Amino acid sequence: MALFQIAEPGESAAPHEHKLAIGIDLGTTNSLVATVRSGLAVCLNDQRGRSLLPSVVRYHADGSVEVGFDAQKNQAVNPRHTIVSVKRLMGREEKDIAHIEAMPYEFVEASGMVKLRTPAGVKSPVEISAEVLRALKNRAVAALGGELVGAVITVPAYFDDAQRQATKDAARLAGLNVLRLLNEPTAAAIAYGLDNAAEGVYAVYDLGGGTFDISILKLTRGVFEVLATGGDSALGGDDFDHRIYCWVVEEARLQPLRPEDTRLLMMCCREAKEFLTHNPEARITARLSTSEMVDLKLDVATFAAITQTLVSKTLQPVKRALRDAGLRPDDVKGVVMVGGATRMPQIQKAVGDFFAREPLTNLDPDKVVALGAATQANLLAGNKTGKDDWLLLDVIPLSLGLETMGGLTEKVIPRNATIPTARAQEFTTFKDGQTAMSIHVVQGEREMVADCRSLARFELRGIPPMVAGAARVRVTFQVDADGLLSVSAREQTTGVEASVTVKPSYGLADDEITRILQDSLAHAKDDAMTRALRESQVEARRLIEATEAALAEDAHLLKAEETAAITAAIAKLRAAAAGDNRRQINMAMDDLAFETQEFAHRRMDQSIKKVLAGRKVDEIRMGEKE
Amino acid sequence: MDLTADFFSLFDLPRAFRLNVPELDSRFRDVQGRVHPDRFASASEHERRLSMQWATRANEAYQTLKKPLTRARYLLELNGGDVEAENNTAMSADFLLAQMEWREAVMEARAGGDHHELERLYNRLSGDMAGRYKEVGRLLDDEKDFTQAADRVRRLMFLEKLLSEIDDALASLED
Numbered sequence: 001m002a003l004f005q006i007a008e009p010g011e012s013a014a015p016h017e018h019k020l021a022i023g024i025d026l027g028t029t030n031s032l033v034a035t036v037r038s039g040l041a042v043c044l045n046d047q048r049g050r051s052l053l054p055s056v057v058r059y060h061a062d063g064s065v066e067v068g069f070d071a072q073k074n075q076a077v078n079p080r081h082t083i084v085s086v087k088r089l090m091g092r093e094e095k096d097i098a099h100i101e102a103m104p105y106e107f108v109e110a111s112g113m114v115k116l117r118t119p120a121g122v123k124s125p126v127e128i129s130a131e132v133l134r135a136l137k138n139r140a141v142a143a144l145g146g147e148l149v150g151a152v153i154t155v156p157a158y159f160d161d162a163q164r165q166a167t168k169d170a171a172r173l174a175g176l177n178v179l180r181l182l183n184e185p186t187a188a189a190i191a192y193g194l195d196n197a198a199e200g201v202y203a204v205y206d207l208g209g210g211t212f213d214i215s216i217l218k219l220t221r222g223v224f225e226v227l228a229t230g231g232d233s234a235l236g237g238d239d240f241d242h243r244i245y246c247w248v249v250e251e252a253r254l255q256p257l258r259p260e261d262t263r264l265l266m267m268c269c270r271e272a273k274e275f276l277t278h279n280p281e282a283r284i285t286a287r288l289s290t291s292e293m294v295d296l297k298l299d300v301a302t303f304a305a306i307t308q309t310l311v312s313k314t315l316q317p318v319k320r321a322l323r324d325a326g327l328r329p330d331d332v333k334g335v336v337m338v339g340g341a342t343r344m345p346q347i348q349k350a351v352g353d354f355f356a357r358e359p360l361t362n363l364d365p366d367k368v369v370a371l372g373a374a375t376q377a378n379l380l381a382g383n384k385t386g387k388d389d390w391l392l393l394d395v396i397p398l399s400l401g402l403e404t405m406g407g408l409t410e411k412v413i414p415r416n417a418t419i420p421t422a423r424a425q426e427f428t429t430f431k432d433g434q435t436a437m438s439i440h441v442v443q444g445e446r447e448m449v450a451d452c453r454s455l456a457r458f459e460l461r462g463i464p465p466m467v468a469g470a471a472r473v474r475v476t477f478q479v480d481a482d483g484l485l486s487v488s489a490r491e492q493t494t495g496v497e498a499s500v501t502v503k504p505s506y507g508l509a510d511d512e513i514t515r516i517l518q519d520s521l522a523h524a525k526d527d528a529m530t531r532a533l534r535e536s537q538v539e540a541r542r543l544i545e546a547t548e549a550a551l552a553e554d555a556h557l558l559k560a561e562e563t564a565a566i567t568a569a570i571a572k573l574r575a576a577a578a579g580d581n582r583r584q585i586n587m588a589m590d591d592l593a594f595e596t597q598e599f600a601h602r603r604m605d606q607s608i609k610k611v612l613a614g615r616k617v618d619e620i621r622m623g624e625k626e
Numbered sequence: 627m628d629l630t631a632d633f634f635s636l637f638d639l640p641r642a643f644r645l646n647v648p649e650l651d652s653r654f655r656d657v658q659g660r661v662h663p664d665r666f667a668s669a670s671e672h673e674r675r676l677s678m679q680w681a682t683r684a685n686e687a688y689q690t691l692k693k694p695l696t697r698a699r700y701l702l703e704l705n706g707g708d709v710e711a712e713n714n715t716a717m718s719a720d721f722l723l724a725q726m727e728w729r730e731a732v733m734e735a736r737a738g739g740d741h742h743e744l745e746r747l748y749n750r751l752s753g754d755m756a757g758r759y760k761e762v763g764r765l766l767d768d769e770k771d772f773t774q775a776a777d778r779v780r781r782l783m784f785l786e787k788l789l790s791e792i793d794d795a796l797a798s799l800e801d
Binding site: 149180376382419478543546608612 | 637653655657658661662663664668669670671672676677678680681682685686688793797800
C-alpha cells in the first residue's frame with residue numbers, strides 16, 4: 001500500500017482504505033489471479049510459488065474435488081472424471097461443441113447447456129468453472145488476508161451472451177462479487193498501454209488454449225477505445241495439440257484408442273508443441289495401455305504444415321476486424337501478442353507478415369490478461385490515486401437480432417457497437433384481443449435464425465386486448481457494460497408494462513443458481529442466514545460510506561429538508577446495521593436509496609455540466625475530415 | 627440537463643450540421659468519463675442504473691452525430707422532417723440512371739477482379755459525396771430549407787449504400 005495518499009480536490013476527505021480487489025483470468029488451459037499491491041499489478045502464487053493454476057477439475061469417487069496441478073497430473077488415470085478445458089463447454093449445447101466425440105466425459109441428456117455426470121453428481125460447466133474460481137479466490141484471500149470487495153473476471157472478447165452469463169454465474173457460485181466482466185484483449189491492452197504509455201491504434205492478437213480474439217483499439221490520453229473485435233470462440237492452442245494427435249494416430253497407424261490413452265497422447269502432443277517453440281525437433285514417446293509403444297519425431301516444418309489451416313483461420317477475423325474499424329494493416333502501430341499459444345513460431349511469423357511488423361512480446365503472454373484485469377479491478381474498487389485514471393470503451397462482439405417471418409433475423413444491435421447500448425423496437429398484435437406475443441432473441445451475423453445462437457425467448461403477457469394492429473408494444477434491448485443483455489417491454493397506447501418472462505436458452509435459470517448455492521452452503525455446513533446477514537451489513541456500510549462522501553462533496557445541491565431526510569435515513573440504517581435483523585437492514589437500505597434518488601440525478605447533472613463548462617467552441621468547422 | 631435532452635445539447639454543441647468532429651470526440655470522452663458504469667462500480671444500485679442510462683445515451687448521441695449521414699437525418703428529425711416517411715417519393719430520373727451506371731461499373735470491376743478500378747470508383751464516389759454533404763450543410767445550416775435537405779439526404783442514403791458495396795467488393799477481392 002502507498003505510504004501516503006493525497007486526496008484529490010473534490011474527492012472525499014475521508015481517508016481511503018485500500019480495498020482488496022482481484023483480477024481473474026479464467027482460461028481454457030490455465031487460470032491466474034492477480035491484484036494491485038503498492039501500485040503494482042502482481043500475480044498471486046500458490047504455496048509452491050506457481051502463478052498458473054491448471055483449469056483442471058477432478059471429481060473423486062468419495063465426492064471430493066481436486067483442482068489444479070494434482071488434478072492435471074492424474075488426468076490420464078481417470079479422464080472421465082477429470083474435466084479439462086471446461087471453458088469450451090460454457091454456455092454451449094452438445095451440438096455446438098467441436099470434437100465432442102473425442103471427449104471422454106459422460107454427458108447427461110439435458111436441454112440447454114451440456115451437463116456432465118461425475119461421482120459428485122451431475123455438474124454443469126458453470127459449477128465446474130466455479131471450482132476453479134473458488135480455488136483462485138481462496139488463494140487470494142489467503143495471500144491478501146482480508147475480505148475481497150470484488151473481482152474482475154476476464155472473458156474472450158468473442159464470447160456471446162450465453163457464454164458471458166455462464167461465466168458470471170460461475171463467479172457468483174464461487175462467492176465472488178463481480179465488479180465487471182472484462183474482455184481478455186482489452187485487459188491485455190490496459191496492462192500494455194499503461195506500462196508503455198502507448199498512444200495510437202493497437203491490435204491485440206489473443207490466442208488462448210481454446211479461444212481466439214482479435215481486438216483493434218485506439219489509445220488516446222487515458223482512453224482505451226475498442227474500435228472492433230472479432231474472433232473464434234472455439235479455436236485455440238488445444239486445436240494445435242489435436243492436430244499433432246491426429247498426425248500421431250495416422251503416422252503410428254493406431255487403432256481406436258481408450259480414453260486413458262487418448263488423454264495420455266494428448267498430453268505428449270502438448271509437450272511436443274511447447275518443445276518445438278525453442279527446438280527444431282520434438283520426440284513423442286508413449287506406452288499405451290495395450291503396451292503398444294509410440295515413438296515418433298516431429299519437426300518444426302511438419303508441425304507448421306499440419307497446422308497451417310489453423311493459423312490462416314485466425315487471419316480471417318483479423319481482416320474483418322480491421323475492415324470493421326475502417327483501417328488497414330499499416331494503420332496499426334503495434335500488435336500485442338497474448339496467450340500461451342502465441343509462442344508458436346508459425347503464429348509469430350504469420351502475424352508479423354500480415355501486419356508487416358514485429359509483434360510485441362515484451363509482456364508475459366500468460367500473465368498479461370490477469371495483470372490487466374487486476375489493474376481494472378483496482379480502479380473499479382475505488383482505489384484511485386489521481387494519476388491512475390483511464391476510461392474503457394468496449395464493444396459488443398456479435399450482432400443481436402430478432403427472429404422475424406420465415407426464420408430470418410432482423411438486426412437490433414449491430415456488432416462492434418460501443419457498450420452500454422440500447423435499442424427500442426416496436427411490435428404490434430396481429431389478432432383481435434391478443435394479449436401475449438413471443439419474441440425470439442438471437443446473436444450472430446448470419447441471415448437465418450437457425451445459423452445464429454438462440455439467446456432467449458420472451459413471452460410478453462398482459463397486453464390490453466385491442467383490435468389487431470392497435471397495440472404498440474415497445475421492447476427495449478439493453479446491453480450493459482459487461483456485454484449482457486436484458487429486455488423490458490411496455491405497451492405504448494395504455495402505458496401498461498408488459499411482463500417479460502426470460503427463458504434462457506442456455507445458462508442457468510435464477511432458481512437453479514439459488515438451488516446450487518443452497519446445496520453448496522449446506523455442503524459446507526455454512527449458515528446461510530448468517531452469511532446473508534453479513535452480506536447485508538457489509539452492503540449497508542458501503543452505502544452509508546458512499547452517501548456520506550457524496551454529502552461532503554455536494555450538499556449544496558440539496559435543500560435543507562432534503563439533507564435532513566437523507567441524514568435521518570443514514571442514522572436509521574446505521575442503527576439497523578448494528579443489529580442482526582436482516583429484514584430491517586434491507587428496509588433501511590431501501591429507504592436511504594429512495595431518499596437519495598433525486599440527489600443522484602442532480603450529482604450526475606452537475607458532473608456533466610462541470611466537465612463541459614469552460615470549454616470554448618472557438619472554431620466550428622464542417623466535419624469534412626471524416 | 628436530462629436524459630431526454632437532444633444529442634447536441636448533451637455535448638453542449640450548437641445544433642448544426644457543420645460540426646467540429648475532433649471537438650465532438652473530446653467532449654464525448656469527457657462526458658463518458660463522468661457517467662460510465664466503471665465510475666459507479668461500487669455505487670448504489672440506483673446510481674449504477676442511472677449511470678448505465680447516461681452512458682447508453684452518450685454512446686447513442688456520439689454515434690449519431692459522428693457520421694454526417696446520421697447527423698443530417700437527426701437534424702431533419704429535430705426539425706420535424708422524416709426522411710423515411712417520404713422514401714417513396716420518386717428520385718429524379720437522371721439520379722437513378724447515374725446510380726445504375728455506377729452499379730454496373732462496380733459489378734464489372736468486381737467480376738473482372740479489378741482491384742484498381744474498384745479503388746478508383748471508391749475514391750471518385752467519396753469525392754462526389756463530400757460535395758453533396760457540403761450542399762446539405764448549406765441547406766440545413768444557412769438556408770434552413772429542410773425539404774430540399776431531406777431530398778439530398780435521401781440521395782446520400784443511396785450513395786452510402788453504394789459506397790459500402792464497393793467496400794465489400796474490395797474486401798472480397800482481398801480474401
